[in-house]
Each structure stands twice: as C-alpha cells, then as structure tokens.
Amino acid sequence: MNPGDVNLQQLLEQAQLMQQQLASAQQELNEAQVEGSAGGGMVTAVVNGARELLELKIDPGVIDAGDAQDTADTIADLVIAAVRDAFRAADELQQEKLGPLAQGLGGGGLGQLPGF
Template sequence: MEPGGFNIQDLLQQAQRMQQQLLDAQQELADAEVTGTAGGGLVTATVNGQGEVTGLTIDPKAIDADDPADTAETVADLVLAAIRDAGRAAQDLQQEKMSPLTEGLPGGIPGLPGMGGEGDFPGLPGFPSPGDLEGPGGSRGPGEAGGPRTPGSPG
C-alpha cells in the first residue's frame, strides 16, 4: 500500500484499462453508420459514428425536370436537412457509447469529440474558465460552433 491509502500500480492499471475502453469505443464509432432523412425519404444521408458524411442518396422523384432552378434549391435544402438529421443521430450514438466511460470524470475528456474540452477544468493551467471563452456574442454553449451538443439541444 502506498502512502495515502492507495496503490499507484492499481491506479495506473485502471487508467490503462479505461484508455483501452475509450479507444475501443472510438473505433466502434468510426465503424458505425447512421442515416438521416428529409422530404419523407427523398434524401438520405449516411454518416459514420464520428459525424463524417459517407453517403448521400437522392430519390429521382425529388427532381422536377420542368423547374430545374426550384428543384436545385429544394434538393439542396433536403440534403442539408438529411445531413443534419444524420449528424444528430451520430451525436446520440457518441453519447451512448462514450458517456458510460466518462461518468464521474470532471467535465468529460478534453479533446474527445462531444466529451468536453477547454473550460472543463477551470483554474488549471491550459484550461481557460468558461468566462474566458465569452466573446461579443456571449459564452459558447451547447450546439454552437466548437461547443459540445447535448441530446435535444437545438441544432
């Protein structure tokens, strides 16, 4: 037993197991695929568990040959909506896979997508406090550029 009542070797082994579990979960996310749809299924976007678009399908019924300009605009809107829908599904999957591994940790794991980051450890060198991140528009919040999203947050 080390001074202070704990064994440093046990702590290191536990940290190594957790690191391997995190790496395994990240690989599962990279290998996973989720889909999002728009227009009643006229457009389907496929993304991996990390949110990278891997496929896009546009049903020919979405195309109106008599009005190409309007069709192009409509299809573009449907593509964006399908990608956003798939992105939300990917974030839900990230939360599902990663949250059990990060429970009990202060603010999640800095540097992992959706798992926290700067501001998670206020007052520690290299980790600015949330007030330091405020700019002219206020603080960075969930769903905003650079901020983690939570399930149900506006997107």
C-alpha cells in the same frame, strides 16, 4: 500507507483500462453507420459514428425538370436537413458509446482524487 494516500499503481491500471475502453468505443464508432433523412425519405444521408458523411441518396422524384432552380434549392435544403438528421443520430450513438466512459472519469476515476 495512510487511508487518504493514492495508490498510484491502481490509478495507472484504471487509466490504462479506460484508455483501452475508449479506443475500443472509438473503433466501434468509426465502423458504425447511422442514417438521417428528409422530405419523407426523398434524401437520405449515411454517416459513421465519427460524423463522416459516407453516402448521400437523392430520390429522382424530387427533381422537377421544368424548374431547375427551384429543384436545386429544394434538393440543397433536403440535403442539409438529411445530413443534420444523420449527425444527430451519430451524436446519440457517440453518447451511448462514450457517455459511460466520461462518467467513469468523474464517478470512480480521477474525480475521487484530491485536487481533481
């Protein structure tokens, strides 16, 4: 075997190991929960690491019975902001869990093979 030749068995083993690590990281993300909030905690959104909305809490103090339309608009804005904040936290968690695996593809995996 020439020094430039690719050891396919070794490559297959590396790919299988990375696949197992990826599956494990994805399972951890599905089970993890992160929280986002808006309005000083008046609205809180809980999502998992896969960005699925699991829970939404609205503090009753945000409701103004005297102005239903304004209250509805305020709650809608706060819900959007809380969900976005939770998604940002989920994105950070994804990067933490999956980032090293993505780097492995270019820094020791397929990225070192000719043509990749």
